[in-house]
Amino acid sequence: MNKVLEVRDLTKIFGPGCDECLHATGLGHGTNACPICGSIVAANAVGFDLFEGETLGIMGESGSGKSTLVKMLYFDEQPSTGSATFFDDGTTHELFSLNAARQRWIRNHKLGMVYQNAHAGLNFRISAGGNIAERLLMCDQLDYSRIRQRARILLDRTEVFADRMDESPRNFSGGMQQRVQIARALAINPPLLFLDEVTTGLDLTVQAKILDLMLEIQQQHRISMIVVTHDLGVVRLLASRTIVMKFGQVVETGLTDQILEDPQHAYTQSLVASAL
């Protein structure tokens, strides 16, 4: 299997940071706030690999650092230290050594992101179709009729009525907004897709539809995905492997079934138990 992403020692400290930050926080200390300088350690030497066509779940309660992790990989946040290597069609990109323009290029051409809050991922002042068009225009696709056609196909596939593509996403329900976001993220067929709590806050039937859509995308396109969620059901359905995070640290990694059926770490055990 081809490796797509290799993350090593990824660390993010919000605040001034000191020498003790990484040693005085984490699971053993029961906090992610450094007792000496007060900085928040959102990610503490996180490492994992992601392979082609694989879906990796990142699970943990809120504040565990799982969202920060994908935000760093999508260049929304700058890491404090650590590396991430992206393998794409035989070329290797050291994500955090690239300059800003190259990072933007990778982000526009190779990555997709679906945020929990549609406001973060969509521009509500332009139409739903315009949001998808923007993604294509970022990749220098400047043919109007082809952009329209592509937007229509994507909205059809994500079950948003293509007739409504020229309306503002403001007029849409939460579930539809989320599907427009997914359509936007898929517009350029990115080899790597990040999903940050995509179903949180939606009602159960809408959640089920979104998850169906994700499964379909997974099977049809062999896109590698990182799914961040606190919902065990989502992980069970989508992810083949899972990482469990707490206080910025990885407490357990393994096959999803294994983690859910036979959790080894005390925290994972309580997490799984609390869901039942």
Added chain:
Amino acid sequence: MTTRTQATNISGYSFGFMDEFAKEEVRRRVLKAIAIPGYQVPYSSREMPMARGFGTGGLQLTLSLIGPDDTLKVIDQGSDDSVNAVNIRNFVARTCPGVTLTTHTQQATIIQTRHRIPEISLERGQIMVLQVPYPDPLVVVEASEAKRKIMHGEADYARLWVKLYEDIVSFAEVTISNRYPTRIAGHYVIDPSPIPRYDVPKLHQAKALFLFGAGREKKIYAVPPFTDAEPLSFEDIPFRVEDFRDEEGRRRNCARCGSDNSFLDEVVGEGGGKSYQCSDSDYCDCMAASEKQTHE
């Protein structure tokens, strides 16, 4: 070019009103703007004896570049006789002794303009100075100047195209009538000041130097001679200019000189009837004169 030690004129001001240090600064910014076509160079923008927004940016460029042997033309909306043009011309007459003033495009070495580029194509050695109210084309899509600077640096203009996309979706065509975003030398996109779309192609591979001065926003930028200037457009929907055709599809003529290839202003007469006239008054005069000659 004048030197810094040059004597002041009788009114107590230096030649060209501005002091030599201020002029020197503007000239340096102009050189930088020419070296990086389309890049907005910040400058100090001194106080002028007229309000910002009335062409102080253009005026500072003109006063920094002009010498006693120059010939100046000033136009406002195509006309030499509009109030803004007349005031600026009078100001230059009082502060720049020796400068020749003209209304003829071909005679001018420097042309300061508001909202139009002359119909008669410009030649090598001529300098167009445009008065700019809003220098940054990205201001419509991004409020933060810090972010806009990064977007310009990385040539990240997708959101301008999104605006064109939204326009075509809503109105079946691009509705930007003036200040049409234009890409210079394949990188920076500029706001070419409120010239009509009709004038934008005149920037492309022009023989003259185009300088843009925004006094209030404190920016100078340039389109040097023989530089590419491409208005943003889609591959399958080309940029197009105002076409001035009537209901039957015929090109309207100027009611005064008969020209059928100039930018026309709509003039509403006393009875409410509409007629059309060249916006460029010098061009209209020339055409009217040659028309008269052929009749005699």
